[in-house]
Amino acid sequence: MVATPERGRANPAKPEWHVGASDDASLLASPPSCPADPAKPEWHAGASDDASLLASPPSCPADPAKPEWRAGASDDASLLASPHSRPAAASELARESYDHRVSDLHPPLLRWYDAHARDLPWRRTSATPWGVLVSEFMLQQTPVARVLPVYDAWLARWPRPADLAAEPSGEAIRAWGRLGYPRRAIRLHAAATAIGQHHGGEVPDDYDALRALPGVGDYTASAVLAFAFGHRQAVLDTNVRRVLARVASGIEFPPDAVTAVERALAVDLLPGDDPTAATWSVALMELGALVCTAVTPRCGDCPVRDGCAWRSAGHPAHDGPPRRGQAWSGTDRQCRGRLMALAREAAGPVGVTAVERAWPESDQRARCLDSLLSDGLLVRVGAGYALPG
């Protein structure tokens, strides 16, 4: 069994989510009982419309007792799937039905995670909050396989925030290697410094204090609280948002930016106690990474397939705004990456000739050099460039 992220208060050994006693089939959520009708606009409206996230999968509007586990979990009536108002009694029934089906999701996914989770260093019980914070910085834009060697070397060299803060930020950039988006290295170095200055060298166990650290947004703060400290905290990364959009909202992809509705749904779906909620959060993430992938979801292997609204609806195609691609060749990102690699691999300052050779297109090169200087990733040394000392 792979250790789950429960450090601090969460504990993967706790039996409450292994649920071995129950009959598997009984734990799976039932699919919506009415036939799929992807033409119905109320549940696959444009992804940019918040309300669309709450729309029902194949809806059965004639039967208020079957809201089909729509997002209307909370007391907020606006979160109910149907665009039509419901009488109070029906809302109560909806809430009851929703709660029942949400709780049905937990055992199969948690069991699946127990059996299939990858053994990653930041998930082990030996991982420190600092190790979790480092992993979250690195994983923000970079796949696990590329992060692993850099992460191991980073933690071996800088096992505590103070170790990193004691060295120049240029060393952090150098150690960041080819993970991309090297501003993350600068911010992680600044976060390590702030942790030493304001938190006695320990990663804070507090949302606001985490958010105040350089480079830490809502996602990273939530992930650290859940995975380092075992709190009941909704964690909305790309994988989780995609899984929730499919399972609960019946749409292939979530909107570009996190909406309040998505956040409310994610909170509603959390199991009630801290350790199980923390494991649920990482299990959703793992399902999105391994099974419910963006392009080729493996629904046949999915532990929540019987309760998945998008699958039940027949996998209707995305009809929201076009999804952003990840262009690389010829972009400023590629140019910046090449200039950073030059500086990282050089023993001293890099001369102008080498810079021109690395990226011949002069306007783009000048623009990228300016942005690297302004981001603090490079400094001028005489007529050349180097990592900050």
Ligand code: SF4
């Ligand atoms: S059934 Fe398919 S689409 Fe639904 S959550 Fe599972 S893998 Fe994703």
